[in-house]
Amino acid sequence: MDLNFDLYMNDVVKQARNEIENAGYEQLTTPEEVDSVFKQDGTTLVMINSVCGCAGGIARPAAEHALHYDKMPDRLVSVFAGQDKEATQQARDYFGGYAPSSPSFALMKDGKITEMIERHQIEGHDIMDVITQIQNLFEKYCEER
Numbered sequence: 001m002d003l004n005f006d007l008y009m010n011d012v013v014k015q016a017r018n019e020i021e022n023a024g025y026e027q028l029t030t031p032e033e034v035d036s037v038f039k040q041d042g043t044t045l046v047m048i049n050s051v052c053g054c055a056g057g058i059a060r061p062a063a064e065h066a067l068h069y070d071k072m073p074d075r076l077v078s079v080f081a082g083q084d085k086e087a088t089q090q091a092r093d094y095f096g097g098y099a100p101s102s103p104s105f106a107l108m109k110d111g112k113i114t115e116m117i118e119r120h121q122i123e124g125h126d127i128m129d130v131i132t133q134i135q136n137l138f139e140k141y142c143e144e145r
Contacts, residue, residue, distance in 0.1 A: 012051050013083055016060065020049055023064035025078040031090035034079065038094050042074035043109050043142050045134070046091060049080045050102040054123040059103035062122075062130035069135050071142040073107065107137045114141050 021027060025047055028034045037044060047063045049055060067076070079088045081102035092100055094113055101118040108114065117133050 013080075016049055016051055016056065017080065019056075019060045020047060020063060020078045023060070023076075024067060025063065025076040027078050027080065027084075028087050028091070029080075029084045031086050034087050034090040034094075037075060037077055038091070038108055039111050040075070041110050043107065044075040044077060045073040045137070046106040046108060047076075047078040048088065048091070048102045048104045048106070049078050050082060052103065054119070055103040058125065058127055058130055059105075059122050062127050062134060063105070065127070066131045066134035066138070069138050070144050071138040072145045073138065073142050105134055105137070107141055109141050 017027060026037075028037060047059070049060070063078075079091045081088045081100075088102075091106075094108065094111075095106055095116060096113060098106075098113070098116045098118065101116070101120075103122055104119055105117040106113055107116075115137055117130070117137070121133060122130050
Protein backbone atom coordinates (compact mmCIF):
# COMPACT_ATOMS: atom_id res chain seq x y z
CA MET A 1 0.00 0.00 0.00
CA ASP A 2 0.98 3.61 -0.49
CA LEU A 3 2.32 5.25 2.67
CA ASN A 4 0.31 8.42 1.99
CA PHE A 5 -2.88 6.38 1.70
CA ASP A 6 -2.12 4.56 4.98
CA LEU A 7 -1.55 7.87 6.76
CA TYR A 8 -4.76 9.26 5.29
CA MET A 9 -6.73 6.20 6.42
CA ASN A 10 -5.24 6.44 9.92
CA ASP A 11 -6.50 10.03 10.08
CA VAL A 12 -9.96 8.99 8.84
CA VAL A 13 -10.17 6.21 11.44
CA LYS A 14 -8.96 8.52 14.22
CA GLN A 15 -11.55 11.15 13.27
CA ALA A 16 -14.33 8.54 13.12
CA ARG A 17 -13.36 7.23 16.57
CA ASN A 18 -13.17 10.74 18.02
CA GLU A 19 -16.58 11.72 16.61
CA ILE A 20 -18.36 8.79 18.21
CA GLU A 21 -16.52 9.15 21.53
CA ASN A 22 -17.24 12.87 21.65
CA ALA A 23 -20.92 12.07 21.11
CA GLY A 24 -20.83 9.98 24.31
CA TYR A 25 -20.35 6.43 23.06
CA GLU A 26 -17.88 4.04 24.70
CA GLN A 27 -15.73 2.18 22.18
CA LEU A 28 -15.57 -1.56 22.66
CA THR A 29 -12.35 -2.83 21.12
CA THR A 30 -12.13 -6.42 22.38
CA PRO A 31 -14.52 -9.38 22.47
CA GLU A 32 -14.27 -9.36 26.27
CA GLU A 33 -15.45 -5.75 26.44
CA VAL A 34 -18.38 -6.61 24.17
CA ASP A 35 -19.43 -9.54 26.35
CA SER A 36 -19.07 -7.52 29.54
CA VAL A 37 -21.38 -4.75 28.28
CA PHE A 38 -23.85 -6.85 26.30
CA LYS A 39 -24.52 -9.22 29.20
CA GLN A 40 -25.68 -6.39 31.46
CA ASP A 41 -29.35 -5.87 32.21
CA GLY A 42 -31.01 -2.81 30.72
CA THR A 43 -30.76 -1.21 27.31
CA THR A 44 -27.70 -0.61 25.16
CA LEU A 45 -27.52 1.23 21.85
CA VAL A 46 -24.70 -0.17 19.73
CA MET A 47 -23.38 1.92 16.86
CA ILE A 48 -21.46 -0.21 14.36
CA ASN A 49 -19.02 2.38 13.08
CA SER A 50 -17.29 2.39 9.72
CA VAL A 51 -15.10 4.59 7.52
CA CYS A 52 -17.58 4.70 4.63
CA GLY A 53 -19.16 7.94 3.53
CA CYS A 54 -22.61 7.15 4.88
CA ALA A 55 -21.10 6.56 8.33
CA GLY A 56 -19.42 9.96 8.40
CA GLY A 57 -22.13 11.86 6.58
CA ILE A 58 -25.23 10.27 8.10
CA ALA A 59 -24.75 7.61 10.80
CA ARG A 60 -22.32 9.33 13.18
CA PRO A 61 -24.15 12.67 13.08
CA ALA A 62 -27.45 10.83 13.64
CA ALA A 63 -25.87 8.86 16.51
CA GLU A 64 -25.02 12.15 18.20
CA HIS A 65 -28.20 14.12 17.53
CA ALA A 66 -30.57 11.25 18.40
CA LEU A 67 -29.45 11.61 22.01
CA HIS A 68 -31.52 14.78 22.41
CA TYR A 69 -34.56 12.79 23.52
CA ASP A 70 -36.50 12.11 26.73
CA LYS A 71 -36.08 8.34 26.63
CA MET A 72 -32.55 6.99 26.44
CA PRO A 73 -30.77 3.64 26.66
CA ASP A 74 -28.75 2.84 29.76
CA ARG A 75 -25.54 2.58 27.72
CA LEU A 76 -24.14 3.92 24.44
CA VAL A 77 -21.38 1.85 22.87
CA SER A 78 -19.66 1.43 19.53
CA VAL A 79 -17.69 -1.24 17.71
CA PHE A 80 -15.64 -0.33 14.65
CA ALA A 81 -16.14 -2.61 11.64
CA GLY A 82 -12.96 -3.18 9.69
CA GLN A 83 -10.80 -1.88 12.55
CA ASP A 84 -11.62 -3.80 15.72
CA LYS A 85 -12.52 -6.97 13.85
CA GLU A 86 -12.74 -9.39 16.78
CA ALA A 87 -14.91 -7.01 18.84
CA THR A 88 -17.16 -6.38 15.85
CA GLN A 89 -17.55 -10.11 15.19
CA GLN A 90 -18.35 -10.71 18.85
CA ALA A 91 -21.03 -8.02 18.72
CA ARG A 92 -22.47 -9.47 15.53
CA ASP A 93 -22.76 -12.85 17.24
CA TYR A 94 -25.43 -11.23 19.44
CA PHE A 95 -27.34 -9.88 16.43
CA GLY A 96 -29.02 -13.16 15.43
CA GLY A 97 -31.30 -12.82 12.44
CA TYR A 98 -29.46 -9.79 11.04
CA ALA A 99 -26.77 -9.90 8.37
CA PRO A 100 -23.50 -8.04 9.02
CA SER A 101 -24.10 -4.39 8.22
CA SER A 102 -22.02 -1.27 8.73
CA PRO A 103 -22.74 1.35 9.59
CA SER A 104 -25.73 0.24 11.60
CA PHE A 105 -27.37 0.52 15.01
CA ALA A 106 -28.54 -2.27 17.28
CA LEU A 107 -30.65 -1.86 20.37
CA MET A 108 -29.97 -4.52 22.99
CA LYS A 109 -32.20 -5.17 25.98
CA ASP A 110 -31.09 -7.49 28.78
CA GLY A 111 -28.44 -9.01 26.54
CA LYS A 112 -30.71 -9.68 23.56
CA ILE A 113 -31.14 -7.86 20.26
CA THR A 114 -34.48 -6.10 19.99
CA GLU A 115 -34.18 -4.36 16.62
CA MET A 116 -31.53 -3.15 14.23
CA ILE A 117 -31.24 -0.19 11.88
CA GLU A 118 -29.24 -1.62 9.00
CA ARG A 119 -27.08 0.09 6.41
CA HIS A 120 -29.88 0.06 3.82
CA GLN A 121 -31.95 2.12 6.29
CA ILE A 122 -29.09 4.65 6.59
CA GLU A 123 -27.41 4.89 3.19
CA GLY A 124 -29.32 7.21 0.89
CA HIS A 125 -31.50 8.52 3.73
CA ASP A 126 -31.17 11.92 5.34
CA ILE A 127 -29.86 12.44 8.86
CA MET A 128 -33.28 13.38 10.27
CA ASP A 129 -34.77 10.12 9.00
CA VAL A 130 -32.06 8.11 10.77
CA ILE A 131 -32.42 10.19 13.96
CA THR A 132 -36.15 9.43 13.90
CA GLN A 133 -35.48 5.71 13.46
CA ILE A 134 -33.10 5.71 16.45
CA GLN A 135 -35.49 7.70 18.61
CA ASN A 136 -38.31 5.32 17.69
CA LEU A 137 -36.20 2.53 19.21
CA PHE A 138 -35.68 4.66 22.33
CA GLU A 139 -39.42 5.28 22.53
CA LYS A 140 -40.22 1.60 22.21
CA TYR A 141 -37.58 0.07 24.51
CA CYS A 142 -36.05 2.70 26.80
CA GLU A 143 -37.01 4.53 29.98
CA GLU A 144 -37.44 8.25 30.41
CA ARG A 145 -34.39 10.00 31.85
